[in-house]
Amino acid sequence: MTAAGHCHPGGAAARGRPSRRDVLALLALLAAAPRAAAKDRPVVAMLGLASEEADSAFLERFRSGLAANGVVEGETIVLEHRHASGDMTLAGRQIAELVALGADVFVVPGPAAARLVKSMTGVPVVSGGLPLADPFLFESLGRPGGTVSGLSSFGEDLAAKRIEVIREALPDLRLLGVMHNVTDPVYSDWGEKSEEAARAAGLATMRLPLESGSPAEVDGLLGGFKASGGDVVLVIRDFLTHTNRLHICEAAARLGLPLVSEHPIFVEAGALMAYSEDVDAAMTHIASFVVRILDGTPAGEIPIELPTRFRLYLNLATADRLGIVFPPSLIARADSVLE
CATH class of the missing domain: 3.40.50.2300 (Response regulator)
Incomplete structure (x- = not known):
């Protein structure tokens, strides 16, 4: 027996997604925003679609992973993080802001954020929670192509x-x-x-x-x-x-x-x-993808990894x-x- 709960699909605004007009305005902002001038350190941009409180464990483990890879926040990289609390229009503005700050790589907890970043920028994205297949995000697990890599939790x-x-x-x-x-x-x-x-x-x-x-x-x-x-x-x-x-x-x-x-x-x-x-291990390990990208490896050449623990x-x-x-x-x- 399979039954469906009550579901009333609505338009983009009803689902909390930015409208086409919002997206066009944000793209214009991206085009107009000057890149951060003459950076002396790479900028890692973390974008979470949940609240800051809900994303705190991911951010803490990611920072631990950076440290384990010899990356010192504030010295070898600048880490900027934003949290949209479920507001996709706000998330779009935050992406534009992070690009204007000179983001070299985005790190995101899951595929919804990865999809939004990829739709708006050409900046590499490292994501957790990737599905086993998603033609928009990557070509295959072994050879992602494009700008997205990371970990699958499926x-x-x-x-x-x-x-x-x-x-x-x-x-x-x-x-x-x-x-x-x-x-x-x-x-x-x-x-x-x-x-x-x-x-x-x-x-x-x-x-x-x-x-x-x-x-x-x-x-x-x-x-x-x-x-x-x-x-x-x-x-x-x-x-x-x-x-x-x-x-x-x-x-x-x-x-x-x-x-x-x-x-x-x-x-x-x-x-x-x-x-x-093993969520803690995954959140820590995701930093290694960021380090490889900062070292010059294209995201599309880094295989997406499946969980093993x-x-x-x-x-x-x-x-x-x-x-x-x-x-x-x-x-x-x-x-x-x-x-």
Whole structure:
């Protein structure tokens, strides 16, 4: 059984994207903006589409990765960072500002920001969370071409493995809700891949598509899912769900719904569990791509890397509140247990 949540696609403004007029105005600004004069240090521009608070862990790990590669912020490079808090028009203005400051390379947490930067500039982009295929961003994982490289967080069997772990923790699971940002094609596709993996495992699924991430929208989707007999919610992490994670977790808890995610930050916010790539290692490693580009390697010649290390995160406090007892074998395998 597959059911769809209520989704009302709207225009660009309704989805928070810049309109065509906004984009043309921003492109004109880019053309008119003078490049920073005679820089003595390269400028690394970090752009996050989530809030500054939500992007803080990425920025901290990225800085650690720079230091591990011998890069000293303020001495060998200048690091400029901006955070759009889900406002795509603001993000466009921030890109123009960063280009005017002389950005030599952009680093972004995910593909939505990478797509926006690539659509507006020719500056190299290093991105986390890249999909396995995206003709606009790159030609192939092994030979990206163009201006984008980085890390993918979508291992070929990751969706199936995550469903396997969820079923081990919750063997009575029957109906799985998949919550994702419907305005982003990458995460819409990954939501579908997650549903396919769940259905292949014999589960029924229900899509819970977010457009704005507002409390009212979240409450309506989760309430409808609960009323439909839903058992567990899987949240697909992107800038929209990341920024609104506290309310998503709180709303699920009020309804007695176990919430599972792909990212440990949701476990810290109250989700029951997460199974993901080693996020800390990935955020640190992404700095090495930036260093290679600053050393002269074109982004299009740097292969996009797939995740090789995965981690299981459990929240025992949330399990206790929900009356869930994790199997001892699962606890023994967990990389992080929050008590």
